[in-house]
Amino acid sequence: MYYIGIDLGGTNIAVGLVSEEGKIIAKKSVKTNSQRPFKEILKDMADCVIDLLKEQNVSLDDIVSIGIGTPGSVDSEHGILVYANNFKEKENIKMREIIQSYIDKPVYMTNDANAAALGEVVAGAAKGYKNVVVITLGTGVGGGVIINGQLYEGQYSAGAELGHIMLIHDGEQCSCGRKGCWEAYASATALIRQTKKAMEEHPDSYMNKIATLDNVSGRTAFIAAKNGDAAGQAVVDKYIQYISEGLVDIINIFRPEILIIGGGICNEGEYLLKPIREFLRKHSYGGSRHPEQKLAVAALGNDAGIIGAAFLGKKANEK
Amino acid sequence: MYYIGIDLGGTNIAVGLVSEEGKIIAKKSVKTNSQRPFKEILKDMADCVIDLLKEQNVSLDDIVSIGIGTPGSVDSEHGILVYANNFKEKENIKMREIIQSYIDKPVYMTNDANAAALGEVVAGAAKGYKNVVVITLGTGVGGGVIINGQLYEGQYSAGAELGHIMLIHDGEQCSCGRKGCWEAYASATALIRQTKKAMEEHPDSYMNKIATLDNVSGRTAFIAAKNGDAAGQAVVDKYIQYISEGLVDIINIFRPEILIIGGGICNEGEYLLKPIREFLRKHSYGGSRHPEQKLAVAALGNDAGIIGAAFLGKKANEK
Numbered sequence: 001m002y003y004i005g006i007d008l009g010g011t012n013i014a015v016g017l018v019s020e021e022g023k024i025i026a027k028k029s030v031k032t033n034s035q036r037p038f039k040e041i042l043k044d045m046a047d048c049v050i051d052l053l054k055e056q057n058v059s060l061d062d063i064v065s066i067g068i069g070t071p072g073s074v075d076s077e078h079g080i081l082v083y084a085n086n087f088k089e090k091e092n093i094k095m096r097e098i099i100q101s102y103i104d105k106p107v108y109m110t111n112d113a114n115a116a117a118l119g120e121v122v123a124g125a126a127k128g129y130k131n132v133v134v135i136t137l138g139t140g141v142g143g144g145v146i147i148n149g150q151l152y153e154g155q156y157s158a159g160a161e162l163g164h165i166m167l168i169h170d171g172e173q174c175s176c177g178r179k180g181c182w183e184a185y186a187s188a189t190a191l192i193r194q195t196k197k198a199m200e201e202h203p204d205s206y207m208n209k210i211a212t213l214d215n216v217s218g219r220t221a222f223i224a225a226k227n228g229d230a231a232g233q234a235v236v237d238k239y240i241q242y243i244s245e246g247l248v249d250i251i252n253i254f255r256p257e258i259l260i261i262g263g264g265i266c267n268e269g270e271y272l273l274k275p276i277r278e279f280l281r282k283h284s285y286g287g288s289r290h291p292e293q294k295l296a297v298a299a300l301g302n303d304a305g306i307i308g309a310a311f312l313g314k315k316a317n318e319k
Numbered sequence: 320m321y322y323i324g325i326d327l328g329g330t331n332i333a334v335g336l337v338s339e340e341g342k343i344i345a346k347k348s349v350k351t352n353s354q355r356p357f358k359e360i361l362k363d364m365a366d367c368v369i370d371l372l373k374e375q376n377v378s379l380d381d382i383v384s385i386g387i388g389t390p391g392s393v394d395s396e397h398g399i400l401v402y403a404n405n406f407k408e409k410e411n412i413k414m415r416e417i418i419q420s421y422i423d424k425p426v427y428m429t430n431d432a433n434a435a436a437l438g439e440v441v442a443g444a445a446k447g448y449k450n451v452v453v454i455t456l457g458t459g460v461g462g463g464v465i466i467n468g469q470l471y472e473g474q475y476s477a478g479a480e481l482g483h484i485m486l487i488h489d490g491e492q493c494s495c496g497r498k499g500c501w502e503a504y505a506s507a508t509a510l511i512r513q514t515k516k517a518m519e520e521h522p523d524s525y526m527n528k529i530a531t532l533d534n535v536s537g538r539t540a541f542i543a544a545k546n547g548d549a550a551g552q553a554v555v556d557k558y559i560q561y562i563s564e565g566l567v568d569i570i571n572i573f574r575p576e577i578l579i580i581g582g583g584i585c586n587e588g589e590y591l592l593k594p595i596r597e598f599l600r601k602h603s604y605g606g607s608r609h610p611e612q613k614l615a616v617a618a619l620g621n622d623a624g625i626i627g628a629a630f631l632g633k634k635a636n637e638k
Contacts, residue, residue: 073605083608131474147466154574155450161571161604166564169487176604178567245485248497252480253572255473285480285495286392289402 002058004049004066004105005310007112007302010034010086013041014302015048017056018310022123024303028052035088038081042095046102065106065313068095069115069305076157079109085175108312112305114151114160116298117144118315119308120260125299129257133250134298135162137243137263140175141183145254150315163187165249167242182246188218188265191239195221202231218265226271240272244279251293252285262298273297321377323368323385323424324629326431326621329353329405332360333621334367336375337629341442343622347371354407357400361414365421384425384632387414388434388624395476398428404494427631431624433470433479435617436463437634438627439579444618448576452569453617454481456562456582459494460502464573469634482506484568486561501565507537507584510558514540521550537584545590559591563598570612571604581617592616 002025007014013032017025030048032041045068053060072084079096096107110118117134126132130149136142143162145152153159163183164176171180172190184190195216199207206229211220221239224232243261250259265272273295280293298304321344326333332351336344349367351360364387372379391403398415415426429437436453445451449468455461462481464471472478482502483495490499491509503509514535518526525548530539540558543551562580569578584591592614599612617623 073608083605147471152466152573155576156574156609158605158609159570159572159574161574164571164604165484165568167485167488169490169564171488177606178602178604245488249484249568251478252483253478254471255475255478255480257474283497285483285497286402286477287496289392290475290477 001064002062003064003310003313005115005306005308006045006049006066006068007115007305007309008032008041008045008068008070009112010071013045013048014306015045015052016303016306016310017052017058018307020314022119022307022311024306026052026056027306028055034086038087038089038093038095039098041087042098043102046099049103060103060105063105065108065316066099066103067108067110067115067309067312068099069110069112069309070095071112074109074111074157076108076110076153079107081109082156106313106316108309108316110151110153110157110309110312113142114144114153115308115312116142116262116300116304117146117260117308118151118311119300119304119306120262120298121146121149121308122311123300123307124304125260125296126258131254131257132260133162133254133256134260134262135247135250136298137186137188137261137265139187139189141187141246143250150319151312162246162250165246167246182242182249185242186239186246188263190242191218191221191235191265192216194235194239198231198235205229205231207232207235222268222271237275240275241279244276244283247276247280248283251280255290255293258294258296260296260298262304266297269297320383321381322383322629322632324434324625324627325364325368325385325387326434326624326628327351327360327364327387327389328431329390332364332367333625334364334371335622335625335629336371336377337626339633341438341626341630343625345371345375346625347374353405357406357408357412357414358417360406361417362421365418368422379422379424382424383636384427385418385422386427386429386434386628386631387418388429388431388628389414390431393428393430393476395427395429395472398426400428401475425632427628427635429470429472429476429628429631432461433463433472434627434631435461435581435619435623436465436579436627437470437630438619438623438625439581439617440465440468440627441630442619442626443623444579444615445577450573450576451579452481452573452575453579453581454566454569455617456505456507456580456584458506458508460506460565462569469638470631481565481569484565486565501561501568504561505558505565507582509561510537510540510554510584511535513554513558517550517554524548524550526551526554541587541590556594559594560598563595563602566595566599567602570599574609574612577613577615579615579617581623585616588616
């Protein structure tokens with residue numbers, strides 16, 4: 001038997017045929033075109049599933065369930081996308097019902113951060129662990145929590161919003177309406193803002209040689225720092241501290257068997273991880289009285305969302 | 320069959336005989352005398368259990384297990400008190416082994432905040448709920464997390480240290496070594512510190528009429544506020560904001576079915592709870608898109624720790 005996993009993104013809908021072992025057998029994708037009615041998006045999603053099955057000569061009878069990871073707030077129990085900022089239609093999309101009108105299979109849903117977290121547990125950097133937290137440093141700071149091998153989503157699937165813990169009281173405005181959330185300091189978006197500010201304050205810095213304010217990326221400050229630029233180094237040091245402070249909170253709350261961080265910034269590898277590990281060791285509750293927190297980088301990239309979504313059905317049957 | 324629950328405090332060891340339904344049949348206590356060797360403390364603990372059983376005409380054969388809630392860091396798996404600041408002997412006390420040398424029964428352990436949280440779920444304000452967070456505002460800010468009806472303790476039982484999430488970056492020194500933890504702002508200890516500071520800054524305030532710097536309590540600012548004192552009101556408003564900000568973090572992380580707060584300060588009732596509810600409604604992730612977070616005050620007082628400790632054995636058998 002197989003599982004269908006769907007990663008609904010702002011740009012692409014990625015569909016995967018996933019084995020019982022969590023391996024992607026085949027993938028197919030179509031454009032999301034997010035600024036059209038959801039009925040059209042979901043019709044294309046269903047067609048993409050059907051096309052993929054045809055191409056792979058797999059019958060619908062061999063599919064256990066369909067799982068969808070989507071941006072936004074999800075009511076997993078009722079299969080509803082409660083709210084998603086980045087789509088034209090933003091509220092109360094009955095995804096399960098609409099997909100099932102095209103394909104008569106059980107449909108499971110969760111948000112994209114949860115799906116990616118579950119994927120890393122099923123087949124990625126957290127494989128074999130039962131209590132895991134996955135933090136994704138991207139446009140925002142996403143979180144996924146696995147407890148006893150199952151996704152923990154909280155009431156109305158509204159928990160695990162780990163980017164929205166407070167880091168700096170009355171600090172930067174966060175997109176969630178609150179001020180000073182971790183996300184407003186540790187996301188790639190925040191890093192770019194911090195880099196731009198430093199470029200304006202230090203016009204002679206190496207950052208201004210390799211980028212303009214229009215094309216700053218999450219790498220700009222890191223490249224400058226590695227080239228001995230003091231202003232770039234200061235941005236990197238502060239950004240790593242912001243990441244680490246939030247991770248200390250996560251450790252004090254969950255003390256997971258393994259903590260996974262993902263997002264493009266993780267390509268910095270040990271240059272990023274080493275100072276984070278030192279910070280966690282020093283500041284986590286109990287300090288060095290406990291063994292060091294296991295920390296690793298997400299291993300599956302975009303595939304995590306597909307595999308995690310696919311396994312929503314398998315996990316539901318294990319409950 | 321019965322369960323023994325023991326609440327080890329800095330002053331008293333409280334032992335309870337607890338029914339299958341989570342009712343305390345009888346209690347007995349002895350002084351802790353925390354500044355003596357643990358061997359003596361644990362001998363008195365075992366004797367107190369045996370005396371209570373004799374008084375109640377209950378045979379050891381009718382006891383399933385013994386559970387202990389203790390201050391400090393606990394390694395539940397190995398039955399070891401890893402570290403406890405307030406005792407003369409502070410490290411690596413093999414509690415289970417020592418207790419079992421006196422009474423040959425299964426012995427379970429957890430820290431006191433976890434035990435109290437479990438007690439509230441078994442028989443108190445969170446009875447009937449499966450996903451619950453209990454926050455105790457006392458000398459520190461203690462946390463207990465129940466997920467799917469079971470205590471969540473994290474690796475090495477080192478999670479659920481909910482008082483040690485950051486509230487104010489680089490803020491007040493916390494006892495854990497970090498700066499700016501929630502506990503350093505929202506504990507009763509912090510409230511007393513905040514009240515003293517306001518009394519010094521506002522020598523004419525009503526607070527200075529009802530207390531001196533030597534005998535300020537957690538009630539001083541509340542009494543002054545209720546008597547129309549502006550300085551007292553400012554302390555109360557700020558303290559309630561500190562509590563609420565941390566609770567928003569807890570909601571964004573867990574979105575529990577019900578959130579319980581305990582500690583002496585909760586005697587303020589709706590005077591405390593109403594502004595907290597309004598704050599949570601406004602600042603929790605998703606705002607009013609989700610139904611209001613259920614919030615209640617702990618119902619069992621000190622009995623929660625006894626009942627929760629007793630049920631450690633019952634819960635372990637349900638796993």
